[in-house]
Amino acid sequence: MEKQVHFIHFLFALFCFSYTKFSVAAEGLVNGRRENGSVKLFVFGDSYADTGNWEKFAASWKEPYGFTFPGKPAGRFSDGRVLTDYIASFLGIQSPVPYTWRKTVEKSGLQSGMNFAFGGTGVFDTFINAPNMSTQIDFFQQLLEEKAYTKQDLYSSIALVSLAGNDYTTYIQRNGKLQGLPAFTTSLISQLSASLKRIHGFGVRKIAVTTLQPLGCLPISTAFSSYENCSESWNAASRFHNQKLQQEIQRMNKESRENIYETLDLYTAFMSKLSPAGNMKPSSFLMPCCVGMASDYSCGNIDKNGAKKYVVCEKPELSIFWDMVHPAQNGWDQVYSSLKSSLHRLY
Numbered sequence: 001m002e003k004q005v006h007f008i009h010f011l012f013a014l015f016c017f018s019y020t021k022f023s024v025a026a027e028g029l030v031n032g033r034r035e036n037g038s039v040k041l042f043v044f045g046d047s048y049a050d051t052g053n054w055e056k057f058a059a060s061w062k063e064p065y066g067f068t069f070p071g072k073p074a075g076r077f078s079d080g081r082v083l084t085d086y087i088a089s090f091l092g093i094q095s096p097v098p099y100t101w102r103k104t105v106e107k108s109g110l111q112s113g114m115n116f117a118f119g120g121t122g123v124f125d126t127f128i129n130a131p132n133m134s135t136q137i138d139f140f141q142q143l144l145e146e147k148a149y150t151k152q153d154l155y156s157s158i159a160l161v162s163l164a165g166n167d168y169t170t171y172i173q174r175n176g177k178l179q180g181l182p183a184f185t186t187s188l189i190s191q192l193s194a195s196l197k198r199i200h201g202f203g204v205r206k207i208a209v210t211t212l213q214p215l216g217c218l219p220i221s222t223a224f225s226s227y228e229n230c231s232e233s234w235n236a237a238s239r240f241h242n243q244k245l246q247q248e249i250q251r252m253n254k255e256s257r258e259n260i261y262e263t264l265d266l267y268t269a270f271m272s273k274l275s276p277a278g279n280m281k282p283s284s285f286l287m288p289c290c291v292g293m294a295s296d297y298s299c300g301n302i303d304k305n306g307a308k309k310y311v312v313c314e315k316p317e318l319s320i321f322w323d324m325v326h327p328a329q330n331g332w333d334q335v336y337s338s339l340k341s342s343l344h345r346l347y
């Protein structure tokens, strides 16, 4: 009997010991898996991920942006929540604070990680003057040098990387045509891959990268067909990018002998929600909710007298797209419901 008690004590002590050791070594991990509610999320990307990094002159800070959530313009390029918010809710944490707000929040406000994403940016420079992916990672590096996060924090944290759409629109604006795109994709993937390795190099052991959305189905691409048909050549460009990305991710995981990198398939998630079921007209899926009243205006524009030069649809909660390039909260909600089954790989 006594022996048994001793044995139980011994087991218990062993358990306590290993448990303490473990929680000291890797906070946020339980049995080697990330724990819901206690991981940190670091985000790099563009407007699909930005939750407020831009200064107040940006469209994301003007009406009617943000009117579904949080109820007024607050820096998101949508009527409400964006990808970052959904991923954070899946992880059971607050949406990470935008980098440019870090000094305005209390230290505890930094515990769910940080969002370095800026709308309009890319892996390379775009026509928008905002930090590209390398610079966003520089910001992260600076914070780590200032010891804003510990090695243990990073060990159980997750990085979300979501961009590249603006790289393609910039390419087209520069070159006027899709010709030469495969070579561009190759250099883009190689730069992206180097950036992902850099993030991993700081000690982040799970990095989720989104595939490119179907560029040909964005309202800006479908407007010419009255929002009826997606542009197949643009979608083919997205698919080519995604194929190269997935190959590179596989190669990198093989090289690191661990599944550090995961792709989140935005392309498939969007397409599954944009394919009309039954006899619903495709236009009801492809039509943006908020549009300019004439071609020289866009969502959120006002004239010099302050008069609105845009119209908002009656039911944004049914729209996939909010403006010419950005999903509405409902769109993100639907995309999230498609992505959800693959998000378990982040734990």
Ligand SMILES: *[C@@H]1O[C@H](CO)[C@@H](O)[C@H](O)[C@H]1NC(C)=O
Pocket (backbone or CB within 6 Å): 036, 037, 089, 090, 091, 092
């Ligand atoms: C994590 O927790 C949040 C609420 O705390 C929950 O909504 C979410 O579904 C959880 N995620 C998983 C994968 O269990």
Ligand SMILES: *[C@@H]1O[C@H](CO)[C@@H](O)[C@H](O)[C@H]1NC(C)=O
Pocket (backbone or CB within 6 Å): 123, 124, 125, 132, 133, 134, 135, 191
């Ligand atoms: C990103 O921006 C920085 C700062 O402007 C610049 O030096 C760098 O070349 C850019 N990187 C890429 C990959 O375009």
Ligand SMILES: *[C@@H]1O[C@H](CO)[C@@H](O)[C@H](O)[C@H]1NC(C)=O
Pocket (backbone or CB within 6 Å): 224, 225, 226, 228, 229
């Ligand atoms: C959209 O595609 C369908 C099927 O290919 C075609 O019949 C229709 O004319 C197209 N609509 C426009 C506005 O181009």
